[in-house]
Amino acid sequence: MIGIGYTLPAILAVVVVVVWELRWLHTGLFRRPAYWISMVIVLGFQIPVDGWLTKLSAPIVVYNEEHTSGIRFPWDIPVEDFLFGFALVTAVLLLWERQRMRGAKITGERVADE
Numbered sequence: 001m002i003g004i005g006y007t008l009p010a011i012l013a014v015v016v017v018v019v020w021e022l023r024w025l026h027t028g029l030f031r032r033p034a035y036w037i038s039m040v041i042v043l044g045f046q047i048p049v050d051g052w053l054t055k056l057s058a059p060i061v062v063y064n065e066e067h068t069s070g071i072r073f074p075w076d077i078p079v080e081d082f083l084f085g086f087a088l089v090t091a092v093l094l095l096w097e098r099q100r101m102r103g104a105k106i107t108g109e110r111v112a113d114e
Helices: 007-025 033-054 079-107
Strands: none
Touching: 007 079, 033 079
């Protein structure tokens, strides 16, 4: 059973951010290789740090398992952490891109797809 305390909000965060881009913002962020490369870089740092913080052998951060899905991968990282990470980083990049597009519209500059 899905833990409502942490899992459901993590899933909803991803859905909200993806819908926000696809329905309202239309920045094209998901079509850019630079976005996906940046997400790989984020994961490259998130996995060792989060793995160290949540390792079951000596956790620094302890989760109430009743509030999570119980799925941990790799190194005991709750999968919900990856969902929240995706949603947070993507939301920031979408806001940044939206601001860039607005600034270009105000100054009359052409916005180049990167």
